[in-house]
Amino acid sequence: MVTKKRSTLESIARQLGVSKMTVSNAYNRPDQLSPELRERILKAAHELGYPGPNPLARTLRRGRVGAIGMVFDEPVSFAISDPAAALIVRGLASVCEAERAGLLLVPGVPGGEAGIDLIRTALVDGFIFYCDYEGDPRLDVLRDRGMPFVLVDAPQVAGVSWVGIDDRGGARLAAQHLLDLGHRSFGIVSFDMVPDGYEGPLTPEREKAGGFYVTSERLAGYREALEAAGIDWTSVRTEERN
Numbered sequence: 001m002v003t004k005k006r007s008t009l010e011s012i013a014r015q016l017g018v019s020k021m022t023v024s025n026a027y028n029r030p031d032q033l034s035p036e037l038r039e040r041i042l043k044a045a046h047e048l049g050y051p052g053p054n055p056l057a058r059t060l061r062r063g064r065v066g067a068i069g070m071v072f073d074e075p076v077s078f079a080i081s082d083p084a085a086a087l088i089v090r091g092l093a094s095v096c097e098a099e100r101a102g103l104l105l106v107p108g109v110p111g112g113e114a115g116i117d118l119i120r121t122a123l124v125d126g127f128i129f130y131c132d133y134e135g136d137p138r139l140d141v142l143r144d145r146g147m148p149f150v151l152v153d154a155p156q157v158a159g160v161s162w163v164g165i166d167d168r169g170g171a172r173l174a175a176q177h178l179l180d181l182g183h184r185s186f187g188i189v190s191f192d193m194v195p196d197g198y199e200g201p202l203t204p205e206r207e208k209a210g211g212f213y214v215t216s217e218r219l220a221g222y223r224e225a226l227e228a229a230g231i232d233w234t235s236v237r238t239e240e241r242n
Helices: 009-016 020-028 035-047 055-062 077-081 083-098 113-121 138-145 167-180 204-209 213-228
Strands: 067-072 102-106 126-130 149-152 161-163 187-191 237-241
Touching: 009 020, 009 035, 020 035, 067 077, 067 083, 067 113, 077 083, 083 102, 083 126, 102 113, 113 138, 126 138, 167 213, 187 213
Parallel strands: 067 102, 067 126, 126 149, 149 161, 187 237
Antiparallel strands: none
């Protein structure tokens, strides 16, 4: 049986009478070629069985992957089912598409070794860290990798770019609005405080333990407004819900 010799970038260039750089540009820098020349190169490569430059070799040569990783503290399905997460993913995806970059969704649970390994081995150029668990050990892994990352709706860290809203201030305004309407009896349905699956009344111990940044900030805002109005915080029933 005769094995057909695999076509290479050099053989394609020789076949078409152009330089290797010209063939390379057809894949890596198409803006450097006319549409007609690029189409002729790609057509010849297809006919000769040339699959294009090796992605791994290209990554090593350029020192850049061309992809951004988005880290969650939930399964990837969360990014599809949660309205807020889905909105952020859509925004990131639109920017990545415009920049011809990939978007890698990295799942995980805070403290989970599997999630840490995924960050250690992810082939990306930087990370979006969409996790609001305080003390998440994966932050140390991001620092160790020495690549840029941005925190979204996460506890702020000195020297690290951060994107988020004023959860405490917003919660304070929401409570104040109800106070201004004359209400004096309050109950709160809250996100979970600690990532342990618990659902039920928020105890003082769980509130003090904290855990999820957004939950802690919002409860602090409610408490500040209510206590300033003379309402005993212990009289406010708060339920944790996942």
